[in-house]
């Protein structure tokens with residue numbers, strides 16, 4: 001049966017080690033850098049969420065930030081305005097964004113790719129409009145400010161401690177996705193993505209599966225929203241304006257339909273805006289160009305590209321070993 | 334003997350076109366039944382109706398004594414009807430053994446929660462699903478290719494893989510839509526061996542095929558469709574030589590010359 005490859009384990013261990021050491025390297029008190037590290041975490045979760053939908057199930061969401069917003073605001077409203085305990089607020093955020101995901105599921109069952117893309121953009125617009133207009137509920141244009149860091153047994157967590165929690169959540173989400181895509185459900189998702197008529201003829205209930213994946217994807221995006229709210233301790237609708245495109249870029253550039261892809265994509269694309277600070281106004285355009293270049297030159301993303309290079313290199317190494325035979329063959333040509 | 338599959342008065346209308354026109358058909362358990370007819374006769378449409386991909390305009394389908402007319406494709410599969418596709422529809426992004434494992438979807442008893450928690454039950458179910466897929470691949474002689482990607486297979490092997498995927502659902506009847514199309518003679522000989530093996534395993538076979546020699550050599554019973562209507566039914570020697578059948582096929586050849 002499927003065994004986890006040695007290279008996978010090594011990559012994972014290295015990544016985790018780097019992630020564990022990162023706060024120490026940047027300095028535990030360096031809140032600016034710690035917040036960037038946290039942003040890797042929530043973007044990583046967001047990409048995993050979009051990847052389940054887009055990469056594994058073939059359903060397009062162009063407004064994925066909507067679910068993140070729903071999660072973030074549910075958490076912010078409950079925790080800040082109503083004093084609900086952070087754990088309960090987080091669970092509520094998961095439940096509400098799961099429900100929102102089911103709405104997307106209904107759209108997936110009825111619409112083809114183009115209309116789905118438009119609908120999801122519209123859904124994002126609708127959610128942000130509601131958030132801006134319904135000030136009594138959401139704080140409106142003023143947003144929600146001073147969202148508290150978590151307090152465990154009377155001890156208020158520092159930023160870097162929260163980062164470790166966020167990291168643990170990412171790892172759990174990654175494990176969740178790993179097990180999900182390798183399960184019977186995951187096989188059915190990939191099958192439906194590739195040939196929906198054949199998958200239904202093999203006994204897969206396509207519509208039910210779309211609802212399930214959309215719900216899960218919504219909930220994971222909502223979870224990313226919770227981490228976002230706590231990390232930034234401030235929420236306003238316009239903060240999410242670039243998130244949908246950014247997430248799409250990360251997932252596509254990293255390599256959708258693979259587990260590693262979104263992780264690489266997150267690392268690359270979350271780092272990019274920090275490096276491109278001077279060009280912040282043109283970020284959307286840069287994302288666009290990066291997506292186009294990726295789709296043309298690396299259709300399987302960074303992950304697919306790296307894997308192909310590694311395979312080529314190992315094939316070359318093998319060829320070198322078998323050189324005498326090869327050389328004779330070449331002379332014959 | 335009671336029929337395994339009984340389709341009565343099936344009509345499937347697309348706009349003004351009756352693709353299947355009031356067709357009755359009975360498939361006996363254990364037989365190899367061929368459905369033939371010129372291109373556009375309605376054979377694939379009939380398959381789509383029986384397998385639940387289309388819901389017929391009128392008529393009923395009874396399978397194993399149970400009405401299945403209104404069931405969706407995924408429900409029909411669970412009842413024990415499976416099929417392959419004329420325009421090969423494999424899961425090209427998956428390995429060969431995974432394709433066959435999806436075929437076993439309805440026979441695999443592992444839920445998502447169980448898989449997420451890696452419960453003993455889900456692991457056992459997954460292992461059984463995998464073993465069933467490997468056994469099915471061995472049945473059609475493809476077990477060595479298990480870990481390869483389905484997209485890299487040559488045409489003939491893709492058709493065989495579709496059969497293996499369908500068999501993994503432990504069907505009572507398998508419907509093959511032009512399984513020999515695009516195969517060379519060695520491949521189609523191999524295919525007929527596999528079809529006999531399927532029959533010998535107790536699975537009823539309904540197949541659409543154009544190659545008359547292939548049909549004559551393999552089937553116990555032949556039904557002929559033309560313009561959506563059943564024009565003839567019987568044992569191969571009789572059905573294939575009926576005047577209307579010859580006419581239907583000769584007519585088709587004339588049309589082709591015109592085109």
Ligand SMILES: Nc1ncnc2c1ncn2[C@@H]1O[C@H](COP(=O)(O)OP(=O)(O)O)[C@@H](O)[C@H]1O
Nearest residue numbers: 347350352370371372373374375376377378379
């Ligand atoms: N989904 C559909 N919509 C409209 N017409 C269809 C559809 N499917 C099949 N047809 C028409 O029904 C007729 C029978 O087609 P089909 O069942 O594929 O024939 P066969 O498999 O015998 O070659 C053809 O004229 C075809 O164009």
Ligand SMILES: [Mg+2]
Nearest residue numbers: 376377378419
């Ligand atoms: Mg056909």
